[in-house]
Amino acid sequence: MTTARHWLLDESPASRLQANLGHAYRMALQLARNPLAMLGAFILLLLILAALFAPWIAPYSPLGQNLEARLLPPSAQHWMGTDELGRDIFSRVIYGARITLTIVALVAVISAPLGLVIGAISGYFGGWTDKLLMGVTDVFLSMPRLILALAFVAALGPGIENAIIAIAITSWPAYARIARAETLTFRNSEFISATRLLGASHTRIITRHVLPLCTSSGLGFLGLGAQPPLPEWGAMISRGRTFILDQWWVATMPGFAIIVVSLGFCFLGDGLRDVLDPKQGGKS
Numbered sequence: 001m002t003t004a005r006h007w008l009l010d011e012s013p014a015s016r017l018q019a020n021l022g023h024a025y026r027m028a029l030q031l032a033r034n035p036l037a038m039l040g041a042f043i044l045l046l047l048i049l050a051a052l053f054a055p056w057i058a059p060y061s062p063l064g065q066n067l068e069a070r071l072l073p074p075s076a077q078h079w080m081g082t083d084e085l086g087r088d089i090f091s092r093v094i095y096g097a098r099i100t101l102t103i104v105a106l107v108a109v110i111s112a113p114l115g116l117v118i119g120a121i122s123g124y125f126g127g128w129t130d131k132l133l134m135g136v137t138d139v140f141l142s143m144p145r146l147i148l149a150l151a152f153v154a155a156l157g158p159g160i161e162n163a164i165i166a167i168a169i170t171s172w173p174a175y176a177r178i179a180r181a182e183t184l185t186f187r188n189s190e191f192i193s194a195t196r197l198l199g200a201s202h203t204r205i206i207t208r209h210v211l212p213l214c215t216s217s218g219l220g221f222l223g224l225g226a227q228p229p230l231p232e233w234g235a236m237i238s239r240g241r242t243f244i245l246d247q248w249w250v251a252t253m254p255g256f257a258i259i260v261v262s263l264g265f266c267f268l269g270d271g272l273r274d275v276l277d278p279k280q281g282g283k284s
Contacts, residue, residue, distance in 0.1 A: 027275045037271020043264025050097040058091035071247045081249035083240065089253050092236060096254065099232045100261065103164055110168035115175025120210045122176065123183025124202070134180065140173040160232075183210055233258050 031037050050057060066086035074081045080089035122133040140148070152166035186192065187210070195205055233254040240251030 030275050031271050034271040036267040040264045040267030040271065043260060044268055047097050047101060047261055050094050051101050054095045054098060058094040060088035060091040062092045062095040071243065074249055080253040083250050084243065093254055093257050096233045106164045107167045107171060111171035112175050115172035116179045116211060119176035119179025120183050120206055123180040124187050124206055124210055137173045137176050145170045
């Protein structure tokens with residue numbers, strides 16, 4: 001183990017693979033020193049495990065109805081109680097982890113890269129390109145995100161796919177603004193000028209130098225509900241509002257799941273941002 005650790009941390013790597021592995025190992029060590037990041041990683045791991053093994057973890061079907069057991073409080077038989085149709089809330093929360101991961105993954109894949117690319121291009125070229133791209137970005141930022149997302153969902157129609165598209169469309173401007181601000185701080189720096197003198201194209205400079213420096217600004221999390229009867233946490237809260245005074249567990253349990261997972265993503269995102277941010281390199 002000591003030899004392997006020494007090999008990974010070798011100051012003069014023998015190959016590019018060894019250099020990449022050493023860099024990844026140092027990043028992992030730095031991340032492990034952040035207790036909140038580790039807590040976030042643990043929560044995310046639990047979410048992934050719940051999504052993968054939901055059929056074995058959930059004691060009941062997430063869609064099965066039992067009107068005789070409707071609105072039962074939390075007990076040994078139903079850990080989180082039952083909803084207005086007698087469905088076990090714990091089972092629905094477990095299966096809802098699958099939908100949550102799907103939304104998070106697809107929104108992150110669409111909105112974060114799109115926003116980072118637009119912001120990097122805007123900040124790098126400046127001039128009319130910057131004015132045009134930031135003008136479109138300001139239009140999106142000037143409208144409340146939730147209302148804009150609801151408008152897109154209404155136009156596209158109900159469904160989890162359309163909800164993901166709506167979230168992605170309304171999420172990218174924040175990434176674009178941050179990426180532009182980051183790009184403006186170093187677009188005229190010496191290493192960018194040296195890269196230009198070596199004959200690198202604008203595309204290469206943006207993809208190989210600008211975007212990696214903006215990556216630390218592109219970490220986030222957002223969720224949106226799906227259509228019933230899917231066990232999506234937001235939809236469960238929406239339906240549980242009717243019973244919030246007398247049967248508090250119907251809306252509280254999925255709400256608690258959202259809070260815990262959101263904190264997990266925030267903690268892990270902050271830790272990854274600190275590790276990936278080149279400005280923090282000297283602190284490791």
